[in-house]
Amino acid sequence: MIRRSFLLSATALAFVAGVSPAEARDQWTKAQANKWHATQPWQVGANYTPATAINQLEMFQAETWDPKRIDLELGWAEAMGMNVMRVNLHHLLWETDAAGLKRRMDEFMTIAARHKIKTLWIFFDSCWDPNPVAGPQHPPIPGVHNSGSLQSPGADRLKDASQYGKLEAYVKDVVTTFAKDDRIVGWDVWNEPNNGGGGNYKPTPDKNKYVALLLPRLFDAARAANPVQPLTSGVWIGEHWDDLNKVDAVEKIQIRESDVLSFHDYSWAETFEKRARQMLSYGRPVWCTEYMARGNGSTFDNTLPIGKKLNIAMYNWGFVDGKMQTRLPWDSWKKPYTYEEPTIWFHDILYFDGKPYRQAEVDLIRRLATSPRGMVPAAGK
Template sequence: MNRRWTESEIWSWYRDHDWISGCNYSPSTSLGGMFALLQEYDHETIRRESAKEIALAASVGLNSVRVFLPFEVWHRQRDAFFAHLDEFLALLDSYGMTLMPVIFNDCLPPKSQYREPVFGPQPEPKPGFFGGTDENSFDTATQTGKRVGYSVFDEPDMQPVAEQYVRDLARHYGDDPRILIWNVWNEVGNSSRDHMSLPLMRQAFAWLREENVSQPLTAEVWGAQMPDDASYYTWLNDPHFFGDIDRESLALSDIVTFHYYGDYLHAKRLIALLKQFGRPMINTEWMHRPFGSCIETHLPLWKREGIGSYFFGFINGKSQLNVVWDFIKPYPSVDQTLWMHDIFHADFTPYDPDEIAVLRACNADKTLPDSCSVFLAPPSGGSCQRR
């Protein structure tokens, strides 16, 4: 569609689909994630491993995955990028699953830590760090505003490349039903970038609409313009909007997407706040056991409210998504013995079998509206308990 969808149009689209129940997926066997899957090097090995993981996702009833597209592979190995992405889409489709691709991202390390992506064999993880590396956007100094995340698109000569990238994606997949929604930008304003990415985000939305893609477009609400990490921790207990960055994302988006890692009661408060915009909602990032964001409580909440779901992580692997973000490590109230993300060990055994039982129960019937109210009791403590 070459304009923003009306409320009537997006509700009609949403009701024509099953309830969305998915995860944020990255192949667990390589630190490179989707980069490793889509590059030329040793593709068949990681493809086989990913096929097993997607089969597991389908077996627990997931019907969609959200992935961060690796621009660098498109830029330097375009043929491999599209051939391998086509293959991945075919794999998903064989299980009745769809894809939400993330095109741009503001969760970025500062320029002093920026490293060109490594093609070929991927580096091994550094133990004890979320993402498998200490060069990430989650360390305390970055979060407190002392260092600004760096994007290659900050360079003036990258604007035409960004446009080519967006239009190329649109021309390949703009009418492909295997692509559910375009997540145009992940957490715009994060990594102390503030308004830096807004001009390109506006352009990206415009380019996709000029290409007349058939899928909805979105950029999520996540609590932008928080001055430091302490404010983020406070925001979990008082979810609200922090200014024009989130509001611009809402104004551009066809469908309301949001990220929220807070507990059950405050998640309900955020839902009430977002309902004012009158559009369907999807939580594209959630599940943070130390913060009390739990499958047992939150997944039934999203389903009862008709809100789509992509919890963060899936199979624990080299990205070490079980490790808490660096900037919350000093918080004494955060139980860091709990896994932050992921629901399966590397051998495919559940982290918590009760989580899988709730997941299967909620996914058994994806018609809208529906309820899993039998599971709606909030946890007794402030965080999820491993059983």
């Protein structure tokens, strides 16, 4: 297993921020991407935050870092056949404690690797609270879905071009530290970059204009570290992803810059398959890095077998019910589920103690994870 030291001196950090363009790799060709993808097992896993953390800051800050809980939960994931986890980082973690962040990233991957799980790291995120603050995080808002999740870089940083160099340095440093680490399956540069934010937060004016300026620079920053892992950023909205004339400026960048294409879909199976085939039309490997919202028609039963059949990596939203409260639906921002539980869980697979919400879902994940590539076995086999 190849790993890079996760502690950099101030001199080394200055070097990372100015990596020579000559060392940067190009975007993978379709042939390179497909050759790499053929060496990987079919990926099945979840978007992961431990049940004891409300967001990525609480997950990785020293005061609330909880490796014992992570080890317990990833053991449950291994038992159901999961082999990947998608995990959110945040620029404030690096700015306040870069060495500590990388040390805890390394510890997370050591725990995950012990459970035969690789990690897909996310650098930035356009969803939820646009005003992130490091330090202690507020408790969950009762009855509300994902009430503590944070945008990165957030509204103020996004609108301030003088901050872009620091954001690029964060990406360069982290990727350089782990650029040859085989515990990493890829780097997700920006989650849903053209998302307005969600929840009850005030949207950032002209957000897409700023994102379109910054996103290519972040792809360049990651490539400057010459990583052996692929880069991606997933499209999530629209009807015609296979036609670059019908996607917005941000989506064009995502599709044109990604080594491996990725997308999100929380729809019924028919829509999922249509969108999946649109993404496959580019001739690159495809990952679905978010799906599974039971109340929206996206379930393991109807969607996961399509992903297996098409050899698309599948990362559902949520794993263990906890402080993120994503068993509650999106509409809880308008009508909090304070006095009643939803009729069905929206996301998540396990209760806090590891008991499955639906045993049949866990059985399906395990059955598909252990069957040959592209094969969807019948129930009970």
